Amino acid sequence: MSSIDRRDFLKLVGAGGVGTGAGFMLRESIKHPTQHLIPYVIPPEEFSPGIATWYNTVCSMCSAGCGISVRTREGRAKKIEGNPAHPVSQGRLCVRGQAGLHTLYNPDRLTGPLLRAGEGKPGELIPITWDEGISQLAERLNVLRDDGQGNRICFLSKGVRGHLAELFELFVDQLGSSRLLHYDFAHPQTLYAAIDRLFGETHLPYYDLKNTRFLLSFGADYLGSWISPVHHGLGFGHSRQGRDGIRGRFVQIEPRMSLSGAAADEWIAANPGTEGILALGIGNYIVSQGGYQGSDREEWAASLAAYSVESVATQTGVPAATIARLAETFADTQPSLAIGGGAAGNYSNGVDTLVAVNALNYLVGNLGREGGLVFNPEPVVGRGANASQATYSTMLDLAQDARQGEIEILILNQTNPVFTLPEAAEFREALAEIPLIVSLSSFMDETTSMADLILPSHTYLESWGDDFPEPGVGFSVGAISQPVVSPLYDTRATGDIILGLARELGLTDALPWSDMEEYLQESWQGIYARGSTEAEGFEAFWTDVLKAGVWGETTRRVAPASVNASVIESVGVEAPVFSGSSDNYPFIFHPYLSNTLNDGRDANLPWMQEVPDPLTSVVYGSWVELNPTTASEMGLTEGDVVEVESPHGKVAAPVYVYPAIMPNVIAMPIGQGHDEYGRYANGRGVNPIQILSPQMESETGGLAWASTRVRLTPTGQRIDLVKTGGVSRDLGREIIQTTESDTDGGETASLHSIPITVIPT
Amino acid sequence: MQAERDISYADVNRDVVRSLVETGSKYYITLAISVSVMLACFFAPWFYQLQYGIGAAGMNHPTVWGTYLASFIFWIGLSHSGTLLSCVLHITNSSWRKAMYRSAEAMTLFSLMVAVTMVMVHLGRPWFIHWAVPYPNQMELWPNFRSPLMFDVMAITTYLTGSTIFIYMGTIPDFAAVRDRTTGWRHHMYVLLSLGWRGTDTEWHRLGWAYTFLAVLIIPLAVSVHSIVSWDFALSIVPALHQTIFAPYFVVGAIYSGTAGIVTVMFVLRKYMNFEHYITKLHFDNLGKLLLVLSLIWTYINVLEIFTGWYSGTSTEYEAIRYKLFGYYAPLYWEMILFCAVAPLLMISKRFRTSFVPMLILSIAINIGMYTERFLIVATSLSRQYLPDAWGIYVPSLVEISIMVGSLAMFVTLFLIFVKIFPSISIYEIKETLPEPEPKTQSESGAPEWQPTL
Amino acid sequence: MSFINDFLASWREYRRPGYYEKFDYAWTMSIDLDRCTGCEACVTACQAENNLPIVGEDEFAKGREMQWIRIERYWEGEYPNVKLGFIPMLCQHCDAAPCETVCPVSATYHNQDGLNAQIYNRCIGTRSCAVYCPYEVRYFNYNNHHWDAPLDEQLNPDVSVREKGVMEKCTFCIQRIRQAKDQAKDDGRRRVRDGEVQPACVQTCPAEALVFGDRNDAESQVSQSMNHPRAYHVLEELNTDPSVVYLKKVGSNAG
Numbered sequence A: 001m002s003s004i005d006r007r008d009f010l011k012l013v014g015a016g017g018v019g020t021g022a023g024f025m026l027r028e029s030i031k032h033p034t035q036h037l038i039p040y041v042i043p044p045e046e047f048s049p050g051i052a053t054w055y056n057t058v059c060s061m062c063s064a065g066c067g068i069s070v071r072t073r074e075g076r077a078k079k080i081e082g083n084p085a086h087p088v089s090q091g092r093l094c095v096r097g098q099a100g101l102h103t104l105y106n107p108d109r110l111t112g113p114l115l116r117a118g119e120g121k122p123g124e125l126i127p128i129t130w131d132e133g134i135s136q137l138a139e140r141l142n143v144l145r146d147d148g149q150g151n152r153i154c155f156l157s158k159g160v161r162g163h164l165a166e167l168f169e170l171f172v173d174q175l176g177s178s179r180l181l182h183y184d185f186a187h188p189q190t191l192y193a194a195i196d197r198l199f200g201e202t203h204l205p206y207y208d209l210k211n212t213r214f215l216l217s218f219g220a221d222y223l224g225s226w227i228s229p230v231h232h233g234l235g236f237g238h239s240r241q242g243r244d245g246i247r248g249r250f251v252q253i254e255p256r257m258s259l260s261g262a263a264a265d266e267w268i269a270a271n272p273g274t275e276g277i278l279a280l281g282i283g284n285y286i287v288s289q290g291g292y293q294g295s296d297r298e299e300w301a302a303s304l305a306a307y308s309v310e311s312v313a314t315q316t317g318v319p320a321a322t323i324a325r326l327a328e329t330f331a332d333t334q335p336s337l338a339i340g341g342g343a344a345g346n347y348s349n350g351v352d353t354l355v356a357v358n359a360l361n362y363l364v365g366n367l368g369r370e371g372g373l374v375f376n377p378e379p380v381v382g383r384g385a386n387a388s389q390a391t392y393s394t395m396l397d398l399a400q401d402a403r404q405g406e407i408e409i410l411i412l413n414q415t416n417p418v419f420t421l422p423e424a425a426e427f428r429e430a431l432a433e434i435p436l437i438v439s440l441s442s443f444m445d446e447t448t449s450m451a452d453l454i455l456p457s458h459t460y461l462e463s464w465g466d467d468f469p470e471p472g473v474g475f476s477v478g479a480i481s482q483p484v485v486s487p488l489y490d491t492r493a494t495g496d497i498i499l500g501l502a503r504e505l506g507l508t509d510a511l512p513w514s515d516m517e518e519y520l521q522e523s524w525q526g527i528y529a530r531g532s533t534e535a536e537g538f539e540a541f542w543t544d545v546l547k548a549g550v551w552g553e554t555t556r557r558v559a560p561a562s563v564n565a566s567v568i569e570s571v572g573v574e575a576p577v578f579s580g581s582s583d584n585y586p587f588i589f590h591p592y593l594s595n596t597l598n599d600g601r602d603a604n605l606p607w608m609q610e611v612p613d614p615l616t617s618v619v620y621g622s623w624v625e626l627n628p629t630t631a632s633e634m635g636l637t638e639g640d641v642v643e644v645e646s647p648h649g650k651v652a653a654p655v656y657v658y659p660a661i662m663p664n665v666i667a668m669p670i671g672q673g674h675d676e677y678g679r680y681a682n683g684r685g686v687n688p689i690q691i692l693s694p695q696m697e698s699e700t701g702g703l704a705w706a707s708t709r710v711r712l713t714p715t716g717q718r719i720d721l722v723k724t725g726g727v728s729r730d731l732g733r734e735i736i737q738t739t740e741s742d743t744d745g746g747e748t749a750s751l752h753s754i755p756i757t758v759i760p761t
Numbered sequence B: 001m002q003a004e005r006d007i008s009y010a011d012v013n014r015d016v017v018r019s020l021v022e023t024g025s026k027y028y029i030t031l032a033i034s035v036s037v038m039l040a041c042f043f044a045p046w047f048y049q050l051q052y053g054i055g056a057a058g059m060n061h062p063t064v065w066g067t068y069l070a071s072f073i074f075w076i077g078l079s080h081s082g083t084l085l086s087c088v089l090h091i092t093n094s095s096w097r098k099a100m101y102r103s104a105e106a107m108t109l110f111s112l113m114v115a116v117t118m119v120m121v122h123l124g125r126p127w128f129i130h131w132a133v134p135y136p137n138q139m140e141l142w143p144n145f146r147s148p149l150m151f152d153v154m155a156i157t158t159y160l161t162g163s164t165i166f167i168y169m170g171t172i173p174d175f176a177a178v179r180d181r182t183t184g185w186r187h188h189m190y191v192l193l194s195l196g197w198r199g200t201d202t203e204w205h206r207l208g209w210a211y212t213f214l215a216v217l218i219i220p221l222a223v224s225v226h227s228i229v230s231w232d233f234a235l236s237i238v239p240a241l242h243q244t245i246f247a248p249y250f251v252v253g254a255i256y257s258g259t260a261g262i263v264t265v266m267f268v269l270r271k272y273m274n275f276e277h278y279i280t281k282l283h284f285d286n287l288g289k290l291l292l293v294l295s296l297i298w299t300y301i302n303v304l305e306i307f308t309g310w311y312s313g314t315s316t317e318y319e320a321i322r323y324k325l326f327g328y329y330a331p332l333y334w335e336m337i338l339f340c341a342v343a344p345l346l347m348i349s350k351r352f353r354t355s356f357v358p359m360l361i362l363s364i365a366i367n368i369g370m371y372t373e374r375f376l377i378v379a380t381s382l383s384r385q386y387l388p389d390a391w392g393i394y395v396p397s398l399v400e401i402s403i404m405v406g407s408l409a410m411f412v413t414l415f416l417i418f419v420k421i422f423p424s425i426s427i428y429e430i431k432e433t434l435p436e437p438e439p440k441t442q443s444e445s446g447a448p449e450w451q452p453t454l
Numbered sequence C: 001m002s003f004i005n006d007f008l009a010s011w012r013e014y015r016r017p018g019y020y021e022k023f024d025y026a027w028t029m030s031i032d033l034d035r036c037t038g039c040e041a042c043v044t045a046c047q048a049e050n051n052l053p054i055v056g057e058d059e060f061a062k063g064r065e066m067q068w069i070r071i072e073r074y075w076e077g078e079y080p081n082v083k084l085g086f087i088p089m090l091c092q093h094c095d096a097a098p099c100e101t102v103c104p105v106s107a108t109y110h111n112q113d114g115l116n117a118q119i120y121n122r123c124i125g126t127r128s129c130a131v132y133c134p135y136e137v138r139y140f141n142y143n144n145h146h147w148d149a150p151l152d153e154q155l156n157p158d159v160s161v162r163e164k165g166v167m168e169k170c171t172f173c174i175q176r177i178r179q180a181k182d183q184a185k186d187d188g189r190r191r192v193r194d195g196e197v198q199p200a201c202v203q204t205c206p207a208e209a210l211v212f213g214d215r216n217d218a219e220s221q222v223s224q225s226m227n228h229p230r231a232y233h234v235l236e237e238l239n240t241d242p243s244v245v246y247l248k249k250v251g252s253n254a255g
Ligand SMILES: Nc1nc2c(c(=O)[nH]1)N[C@H]1C(S)=C(S)[C@@H](COP(=O)(O)OP(=O)(O)OC[C@H]3O[C@@H](n4cnc5c(=O)[nH]c(N)nc54)[C@H](O)[C@@H]3O)O[C@H]1N2
Pocket: none
């Protein structure tokens, strides 16, 4: 399969996508949605019954922004695949991307606007019309706006990019409010802060896994949950076996083996929170051994002096020899690449850690080159994904304001903070103080269940939108998200809801568009005007982008391959602070994002409930991972239910004895533990976020979600974990075979030459 | 054989005919119970399973076979001793066979019938079972003649046909005898059943010839049936199933459980049909000796199985054996060893062999053990095959257990019906063992040579 | 007797090695274990493409999951020197398939493209094929499955929905093969081009660990894989002659 770099990319754009897809064909059907809910007796012109139509659009199951092609038949979406022309996904998809159809066709979707009847929260939700919903909300908004009290309105969305984000900004601004917040549990805000401090960049760089020869990952589960798993998967595959005679090597440093740790050639457990210290130890070795010859060598040597290999070895628990070896390989194997994220970025010292990790790229000259760290151009649209992101402390402020009655109206867009904030934040209680909560969610969830008015949005497969992946792939890429089926229910695209409200509020000067599609067409004029297209005229350009499913510019930014001089002397990583005393709470708690359920938002998709967790094969529940030694010391075996108790709460789940976790760490997957998220999610497992201590990352104020200590109490109960795996040891049967030779050149295998027993003639 | 007390030809006629026509309330109660158990425990859950799917049973991935197949082999096995033993004893002129062979053969027939229903129960879509039968059809679709399951269909059909003819043929003179001593509808029924038997020399001659011919034919057939059943397993490449010893292992196991089954049935007949005079200590003694020999052969094969598994040194074979002996199902394995290898050693003592109740208990224990053997063959092997990550555990569901019990009730029901239609001990052959009531001149044509030797 | 000679002649012909090679295609999949990350995307892709049901927690707990491709995991060593390997397991489309010989009704058979095909309508549910398959990739419908509306709208109209009592398994996405062949025919070509058929699992695999194609075409990517020094068959010793070839994982020394 072809993989795409920016040279190939130009050829693909304009050449057309995989199918005959073009969303504009659907424009008519959108206007009369109910017509197409019936199987076609007389099919519309553009459909041939029995022949699939493919539409290119954008995956919204996570923030990676993969381009997808959706196969439809008779007006129904049948299958999602990666769009081969899109540089992020290159025709591939992750497990969650595949499950997008279960979002679209989920039986638990909200089917129309709902209003809470009667006073008080326990009131019943009754169906209303869109006109009623929009006008009632507009009325309430208008009162505050007219009074100059717009700031009592808060708009809280999941992370959104592109023109929808712009629309939110315009709208909230017009309301006279400054409270536009995006909130995602797993947003890499510490990485943003580290990149900003180190390079003065407000956007994340592109890590070129594909061309690297040695990857040192500090906690970043780049194949499972970190930033752009599909793209990283492509990079990983190519780096490993896509180049003649060169095989990329991967090292993963983390306290509990993740998907990326399993894929790595070497998995190293460093004491939790000391990943940055380890990076500095490696840096120290490189500098002190003469591996770095830059003009600021002395400054580096001075600031790294405290991180001698021996002292780092003591602090991290990684043997000095290993540190030296890693440092040597990292410096000698060019190009190499260091990345950091996941838990490593979410201790109290998260930003410092990530600064230390990324500084390694500078020390060995990985900046701005193929196989290293490449700076992305400025976003084509908007201020970038970090601009409105709420940190944990922002959310605490919001809760505080709510309690003090400063928030009159809260509009929620597809974000579920009641689930993704720890109990300690008391967010649920704060929400109860807000007089009017409006949710634009497509599903009932823990936060939406507290709403007074629900104006349900379309799913991404029914709406117009666009997306500009961030971090990009080293050059600017954008894609239009187009509806692939007519809406199933009486829902509306989020953009159209906002535009409807704007009309009702008389904001047509600032937001003059009748619908999202018109808004996009107008805004994309600006992109057309950038000139990076061969299309003749905007109409042709628009059609081309829809067909190809992607637009892009191939110019790469020339960025200085240097770091802020001021950073060097301040480089240093404090020891991590964990909440809870180690006497009372002997274990460090390692919650991790599920490969399948993300931060819990995919727990309502039956496919995601039923696909085995890659590392444990467990389905349909939560579990607590324990090192075999720890488990046997405590007399625990698989299925023993234990209580995991932090200073801020406790949850109970069965034990899974996990061979690759540090003895003093216990891990739990995030994602289960819903009680208001539909039939597939409710009542399964527990939500480990609940018991997290409100420990914050010292610089960003983000939740240091890897900084909680816990203790374990066996409950004496047992349950059978539901999983596929029998015995995960191969008992000498050589099922997975390995070879020492990295490259070709050995003897050619001759399979299919084993004779079937021949009966002599 | 000499009956214990002096009995005359008339006594035999009277006793046997009485067992057919005089039906007490005990019989009806027993029949009612067994019919209701059959309906409630077999047909009701089966009906539910037909509606719901095989999921009503406990089978899963990777243990896709379970008690239904175990029951199938069990019943096929039980079917073995009857006709086979009868044939062997017939051609070896063992006179003690005469009192018991009819009900033993009936056992064969009914176990085969129950076995066939177990196949129906086992199938995912039994309503299409006829697709496994070669019949000319418009689609020109034929079954797969390479399949050991196909061999099964053939072998069992042949064995069922052969056994049916064998038992029926052997009963014709008795039907005639009963015909002459009954009235009313029974008489009409036996007129039909006896096919106009008059007892002429030619008739006796032909019967004898045909009977011996069939007996000789059925012996290899019976051996082949269970060999073929064993191939359902042995022709796979599943560790611990893919074994050359399986065919003899199954045949021996079949005869073993069948013989034990005969002991049980003999006991019941003797006790409840008042055949104390015909079924005697001698029978139990002889059957006991046979059982003892069989148990030793069976034990020997089991030891061989363990040895070859251990000696093979391959992870798969070794693990399969280890799992059988010490894994999840180990308690069942040791129960089987106790019942089928250890306890039967008691029969070394003649006193034990000639005690009715202990022999009954032992014979039941042997069959419990033999059922366990079949269950373990399926459950332990399938749950531990080549890919350890796909291993699993299988526990039978309530539906399965109920059907297992129900199938026993079905067997009992069939048997209860049988004893009221078929003379359950052979009238004419018993008579042959008695002193003749009066000197009788030989017919002119001379006695057929075969007859006096019977 | 001539018919016996005829029979023996065709029997010999049938058992001749390479019997299947005389057909147009020999569809083959290669799986590079050095690339596979165990991400499970292929599992869900297959479920979406092939109308695999959601069995629910209770049935799953009983061991009745329906996933034509699954990821097996094998651990090696003990903490801290512990490694985890993943191996995607799907029907190997064995050329000497044990499952085919045992099926009494020929519901599972070898088609002329070298696929181990399964005729759902013909299956009577003996489950013997699942016993005979050493790779344990045959999945049985223990009951009728049900899709909560409107999840059923997603069902692929090119693939049938199976009823209770029927065995099923990976088909190498035969519907896609058919489509590609039809396309080739429409285009006036005799053969399908390499890469033109992509089963759902192959299509989605982010690490590009899976490659599908025709090994009769010496130029195809799978042919290269077959001849790769890292190529091997799982359970080769069983002589099932699989059409799925694995490429060994490269186990490097630490550091
Ligand atoms: N969804 C679905 N589609 C199917 C099928 C299915 O089962 N399901 N079945 C398929 C099959 S097997 C078939 S045969 C086709 C049938 O498909 P068509 O051939 O389209 O059959 P009809 O709809 O029965 O009739 C065609 C038209 O002929 C008109 N007509 C009736 N009598 C006459 C006459 O004397 N002269 C003229 N000129 N017109 C007349 C009728 O009014 C009707 O408008 O459908 C196929 N399509």
